[in-house]
């Protein structure tokens with residue numbers, strides 16, 4: 001597969017994407033909840049076109065994402081915006097095309113509620129103040145969190161100033177990351193039910209966010225129960241908006257080895273990609289899955305990226321056959337938060353985009369160019385000499 005690809009490359013595999021979406025669709029239907037796709041995980045057209053066929057809508061974070069989705073979505077897919085920053089310009093620009101809108105804070109709601117179109121359902125993000133994420137950089141419920149109205153504050157507001165919440169028709173929460181069972185979601189649903197039952201009786205919908213890997217879970221009972229709490233006890237329309245669970249497994253980064261040398265008794269293999277193409281590898285300091293890696297394999301290497309950063313390394317890998325200059329490396333499970341976070345540090349070009357279609361054929365979608373790099377640097381119309 002890798003030999004037809006100009007590296008560095010990013011390949012979207014339609015079959016895998018379809019398989020993971022089918023599972024999500026089945027679970028959402030079984031629970032009678034609406035399935036949105038959280039565009040931030042990967043907004044490549046190859047992904048959005050397939051996702052479009054299976055979801056009820058798209059959850060976006062910014063005007064750029066909204067415009068992109070708005071151009072590609074089916075007419076029956078709803079458009080949702082949730083962000084710590086919603087501007088009056090965005091509300092003017094999208095007007096009634098926004099189906100659902102979640103304000104992050106009470107102050108944003110107060111500032112902008114009069115500008116929300118009558119066609120748009122406005123909600124408030126609630127911080128359930130229940131943490132499941134050990135790394136505070138990724139914990140929406142961390143101390144002094146900027147994400148959502150703290151649940152006890154919301155309960156107090158409802159009791160003391162109920163009129164100030166008039167016009168809010170829904171709630172949104174998102175408080176996990178990489179969850180592979182739904183115990184945290186169920187605990188959160190029960191907690192919300194206990195602390196703000198009056199608010200739940202007042203609203204029409206709730207969005208339970210993303211943060212769960214549906215394709216790694218073995219049991220969906222807690223998920224079904226969490227949805228049922230809101231649907232059956234409060235009559236709410238329930239949404240989920242997974243990102244990683246939809247796209248993680250359908251994307252690979254393809255690379256070529258360009259140099260091999262020894263450093264402190266270990267072989268270093270330099271590849272033509274970098275952690276800047278997969279920034280979460282660096283942020284989380286994890287070793288991405290590599291095709292052909294075998295624990296205890298005969299030939300061991302540190303696979304390293306091609307930029308000047310000393311820490312631009314992927315980790316220790318072993319293979320049954322020795323790598324040589326020209327060997328191809330495939331980084332697996334790279335579909336989520338890869339192309340949406342990838343950047344050109346050191347001027348290294350972005351990966352060339354490919355799609356592996358259902359019939360197995362491979363199509364090139366886009367090659368990065370010096371022209372694009374120069375434009376991003378504020379230099380239009382510069383020629384390569």
Ligand SMILES: Cc1ncc(COP(=O)(O)O)c(C=O)c1O
Pocket residue numbers: 038041059082174176177178209210211212241242243244245
């Ligand atoms: C508000 C919100 N919804 C959905 C998601 C998607 O989460 P995941 O990709 O973990 O499913 C995120 C991720 O950060 C988020 O912040």
